[in-house]
Amino acid sequence: MTDSANVQTSEDVQPLDLTGAGPRTRENLRGLPLKPYDLVREGIVVFGFVLIVVVVLSIVFKAPDYPTVNAENVATMQPLAFVQTAAGILAEDSDISAVAGYGPPYDADTSAAEHIGPIAPAAWAKDIFGVTRPIDPPRDLIIRPLQRAAALDPALGLAVDRYAAATAQQQGVWLAAYRKALSTATVSNGDVVVAPGDYGPVARMMDGMLRLGRSGLLEGAFAADDNRYYPYSFDLTKALLFFSIASPYTDSATHLQQLGNPQWGIVHETGNYPGAWWLDAYQVWYEVPAIADADNADLIVVGIMTVLFVVLLVLPFIPGLRRIPHGVKVYRLIWRDWYRTHAAEARSRE
């Protein structure tokens, strides 16, 4: 290295004053002692630190990536539960069907939409945007997929036609009898066997659903339904809602060893990995029994979090709350060098 390389130019020597700073900085830092600082160096060092931490964590722990649970999984592993789910959806049983009686955005009936008194955002959104994701569960999740399958099985098509032509009352009688029979049904070679009875075409239809599920074609039938752009399909609503509140979904995940963590909700990952823990402040409200048991639990929690966020947002303007830091004095830990070494000198200079 030559001598000239060691000579600092005048541009390298920065004065320890506010030369070159803007008016706000000059005003805010007037009279305060300064120290040399290198922003770019600090940025590079922190980036290097973050990079090393991320690479080490990635090598040591990897990250979870469990495959999805689909209709084929459930129909194969739990045929009886699959048929119970399909029959429950056809019967519009809201204990089984995630969509039955749900309201917006799946149907126009706002009677079951969550609200707190007159505050009903779901109903307001329906009035503004309409029913944006219309789903008729019996038709869209059962009848139409079966009508597609009927191209390969004409007898199945006849059963669907017979069911569709019947009165709602007759459909209800068949369904009630069949669902009752399911409680004593057995599984033989993957098929669901019910005791003989008057189920009309329902037993044939449910057998068709089971076979459609087992074939792996059910989600394809959902994706193709009412989709002029098929095979392009990004909307998985029907496929994901088919099982979403029915136990076969989680039971199948357990069978597939995809439930490593009994704590669910939206904040936890499978296994022992950290999930979206930054949503704990949101999720914790669902642990309050009075909220969790409420019909409008989601809206209550959304409301609480909205209020808390607005408080956070306008904290600088809220008398009392904005003085909390001065009261708890954690800053004396962060600024301990200042109070120990510089504060008295700065005060005397002022």
Next chain:
Amino acid sequence: MNLTTSAQRALKRNLTLEDALPTRMPVYVNSVAYLFGAVALMSFLLLIVTGVLLALGGPFWYHTNSVGRALDYAHFWAVQVFFAGLVAHLATKFFLGAWRDGRWATWMVGALLFASGVFTGLTGYLLQTNWDSQWIATQAKDAMNAAGIGAIFNTMDVGQVLMLHAVVMPLVVAAGIGMHLFLVRRDSPVRPYDD
């Protein structure tokens, strides 16, 4: 009126080169707590880098290819470090009363950035296109629908989720970070309380 001259004046008034790239700092800026924001910022840069590489291969590539899997791991852990830095930064700035002396806008932009980051994180979890996404999508839909947001944002529409996570939200967060950094550097670090 020359708009360029006006822009130059505004820049000189609000953000000189020394403000933007400071070589001097008040002596009270002397704690590791001042690095939490930088940790979040650098994690965000790493998320952009790994995110762009993941986007080049696409979802099925990062499920099945060993390089894609490695990038997926890095993206996952960068998210964890990002939020750790962000939460620590938020807590630190709260305990310093960092909104004082007219810095309320910096605080508010930061709070909005935090909310944007949380929503970006949610869309990321939905975009994993695996069992976790499947579960979270069906769980999170109820809050979205109850809030009326479900009419325009469907957690189960993976196309919408992909666009939000890979295009819209990174732009929103990057713009927020730019605004936040502008205000931070314009106003300089808040003075210690006079005890």
